[in-house]
Amino acid sequence: MEKQTQLYEGKAKKVFATDDPRRVIVSYKDDATAFNGEKKGTIAGKGAINNVMSNHLFRLLEQQGVRTHFIEQLSDRETVVEKVAIVPLEVIVRNVAAGSFAKRYGVEEGTAFAAPTIEFSYKNDALGDPLINTYHALALGLATQAELETIKRTAFRVNEVLCAYFDTLNVRLVDFKLEFGRTADGTIVLADEISPDTCRLWDKTTGEKLDKDRFRRNMGGVEQAYQEILSRVMGQ
Ligand code: ADP
Numbered sequence: 001m002e003k004q005t006q007l008y009e010g011k012a013k014k015v016f017a018t019d020d021p022r023r024v025i026v027s028y029k030d031d032a033t034a035f036n037g038e039k040k041g042t043i044a045g046k047g048a049i050n051n052v053m054s055n056h057l058f059r060l061l062e063q064q065g066v067r068t069h070f071i072e073q074l075s076d077r078e079t080v081v082e083k084v085a086i087v088p089l090e091v092i093v094r095n096v097a098a099g100s101f102a103k104r105y106g107v108e109e110g111t112a113f114a115a116p117t118i119e120f121s122y123k124n125d126a127l128g129d130p131l132i133n134t135y136h137a138l139a140l141g142l143a144t145q146a147e148l149e150t151i152k153r154t155a156f157r158v159n160e161v162l163c164a165y166f167d168t169l170n171v172r173l174v175d176f177k178l179e180f181g182r183t184a185d186g187t188i189v190l191a192d193e194i195s196p197d198t199c200r201l202w203d204k205t206t207g208e209k210l211d212k213d214r215f216r217r218n219m220g221g222v223e224q225a226y227q228e229i230l231s232r233v234m235g236q
């Protein structure tokens with residue numbers, strides 16, 4: 001697979017064309033941002049950790065019948081994925097109140113829900129990724145009703161698989177963000193990444209945060225937390 005011109009540089013990854021128009025190479029960076037790009041930094045080794053961990057979780061999800069964009073890991077930072085047209089929605093599933101949910105609704109962080117919740121943000125940096133509902137998504141033409149149903153069903157299925165998996169690592173999956181895309185034939189598949197950048201992961205015994213909140217909240221021990229979650233995931 002030949003890496004060709006860079007198509008896009010995002011906050012955490014670069015995307016390259018390949019000699020196959022149906023495939024792209026994603027290259028994970030150590031750059032970290034938070035609060036819509038206001039806070040910037042680097043987390044040493046993050047790119048490789050997120051790449052390897054995301055690929056591991058995508059393989060697990062594929063085994064459980066979830067269609068993903070994952071094709072082949074090329075190196076510690078680079079992966080070949082199916083090129084998709086990203087649905088401009090950030091799909092957030094939560095099991096426990098944290099972050100913006102805790103703040104917006106005045107709920108103490110750490111409050112567990114009786115059943116998981118889902119919400120959508122419009123993926124639009126200029127607007128600061130505003131919260132929207134599925135009627136708004138339809139009105140804006142971001143996805144069809146059928147696609148939204150597939151996205152919701154798949155997101156909850158991903159939650160079931162990942163909750164059970166992280167439980168075996170003594171980790172609580174608090175919340176996470178997913179992105180979906182359309183393949184050339186219009187199939188909705190899980191895309192982007194699942195990593196400590198996009199999940200909240202708490203040690204079940206100590207409550208220790210093993211995710212990007214350590215960076216967002218200037219808690220220190222960021223690199224160690226990423227290493228710790230990687231070794232739990234890969235140690236199995
Ligand atoms: P951002 O754009 O938010 O800064 P990244 O730095 O992670 O995010 O950049 C990666 C970009 O690649 C994102 O815009 C993401 O939606 C997009 N992307 C993820 N998976 C695929 C894929 N399979 N095909 C095409 N684009 C993808």
Ligand code: UDP
Binds near residue numbers: 090129
């Ligand atoms: N998230 C993400 N990208 C975003 C916004 C959120 O990956 O642009 C993830 C975040 O890591 C967390 C979950 O989605 O696991 C819920 O985030 P929340 O809405 O609480 O936002 P935050 O507190 O991060 O602003």
